Amino acid sequence: MKHLFQKLTRWKTIETFSFSIHGGFVIHSATIEDRINGAYTGLSGKLQVAAKYVADNPVDIATRSLRAVAASSGVSPATFSRLARVLGYADYEQMREEGREAVERKISPFSERAHVLLETTSGQGASTVLQRQAMACRSNIEELQSAIDPDRLSAAVDKLHAARTVLLVGAMGSAGIIDYFGYMAHWFKANWKTVGRNGTELSPALSRLGSDDVVFALAKSPYARRTVAALKVAHEAGATTIVITDSRTSPALQFSDFGFVTPTESPQFFSSYAATLVLMEAIISLLLARVGPEAEAMIRSAEIQIDGLGENWTS
Numbered sequence: 001m002k003h004l005f006q007k008l009t010r011w012k013t014i015e016t017f018s019f020s021i022h023g024g025f026v027i028h029s030a031t032i033e034d035r036i037n038g039a040y041t042g043l044s045g046k047l048q049v050a051a052k053y054v055a056d057n058p059v060d061i062a063t064r065s066l067r068a069v070a071a072s073s074g075v076s077p078a079t080f081s082r083l084a085r086v087l088g089y090a091d092y093e094q095m096r097e098e099g100r101e102a103v104e105r106k107i108s109p110f111s112e113r114a115h116v117l118l119e120t121t122s123g124q125g126a127s128t129v130l131q132r133q134a135m136a137c138r139s140n141i142e143e144l145q146s147a148i149d150p151d152r153l154s155a156a157v158d159k160l161h162a163a164r165t166v167l168l169v170g171a172m173g174s175a176g177i178i179d180y181f182g183y184m185a186h187w188f189k190a191n192w193k194t195v196g197r198n199g200t201e202l203s204p205a206l207s208r209l210g211s212d213d214v215v216f217a218l219a220k221s222p223y224a225r226r227t228v229a230a231l232k233v234a235h236e237a238g239a240t241t242i243v244i245t246d247s248r249t250s251p252a253l254q255f256s257d258f259g260f261v262t263p264t265e266s267p268q269f270f271s272s273y274a275a276t277l278v279l280m281e282a283i284i285s286l287l288l289a290r291v292g293p294e295a296e297a298m299i300r301s302a303e304i305q306i307d308g309l310g311e312n313w314t315s
Helices: 002-008 032-042 045-056 058-063 066-073 077-086 092-106 110-121 126-147 150-162 172-186 199-207 225-236 251-255 274-291 293-309
Strands: 017-019 025-027 166-170 192-195 214-219 240-245 258-261
Touching: 032 045, 032 092, 045 058, 045 066, 045 077, 058 066, 058 092, 066 077, 077 092, 126 274, 150 214, 150 240, 150 258, 150 274, 166 172, 166 199, 166 225, 172 192, 172 214, 172 274, 192 199, 199 225, 214 225, 214 251, 225 240, 225 251, 240 251, 240 274, 251 258, 274 293
Parallel strands: 166 192, 166 214, 214 240, 240 258
Antiparallel strands: 017 025
16 A cells, blocks of 8 residues: 555656645556556567657657657657557557657746646645655655666766866756765865856866866756756866766766766656755765775864864854
8 A cells, every 4th residue: 555655646747646736636647658667578679679769768759750750769650650559549649749748748847837836735734745745755766776777876986086176067956956965075075176156167177177087967957058068068078977867868968978867756846856865975975985994084184173163053
């Protein structure tokens, strides 16, 4: 029963289940992702290729013609049509239309999401709202655990540990989160620098990049132009680029050596950073282990300095 309740309260691009205004549950049709997950193992080889393309390229499916999608994927138009019918759609156009609605909902303005939030929370108490938010975050974190490749994560941490310089880039809603990430690292890594809040600071930092450096960026929809531009410059300079983002269609991924997609679904009008923070804090823990006893000594030294300056409140 507990697992069913978690499934019922999970938010997706198009909800399989959602709360009604009066606090009950309204059942909708399954998402494309749900249908693919349920049918994938029973598909033929060609249908599996088509299904993976649909799952990995929702914007293409929503915005491009069947002929263009077939050309990009290397799978025939007839195979995509068969896939649509196997997944329970009348035809490819019905599957495409659902994909289009999913993409539109994913990128809908904050004001539209705020309007939906106002409607769904009308008359609900604090306990219900808190429960919805907490369960969405738990669902994101559970999905994160299965989505992240541990070997790839470990390799990215190795690059951070060995870097001459690490530049941290995050703008708009991601700026405060990237600041927190940098704050944790600064306790035992002196070569990390948060840039990207303004062009005056970012430009000279990027101009000095080389193959021994790393640029770590956080990019969530709507994607900040400055963040994507910085990654492009870093990639062209030969620096290692590590990106945490929220979608396989994120423009930041095209310039990443290590890209990690974290779930961000939320009943809030703003996307959730809960799973992103879990990943970042795991990176710091792994990095601390790489540095070893030296990190402990640096943290102890910083604590002594903070005490000497009287920064901490004492009664």
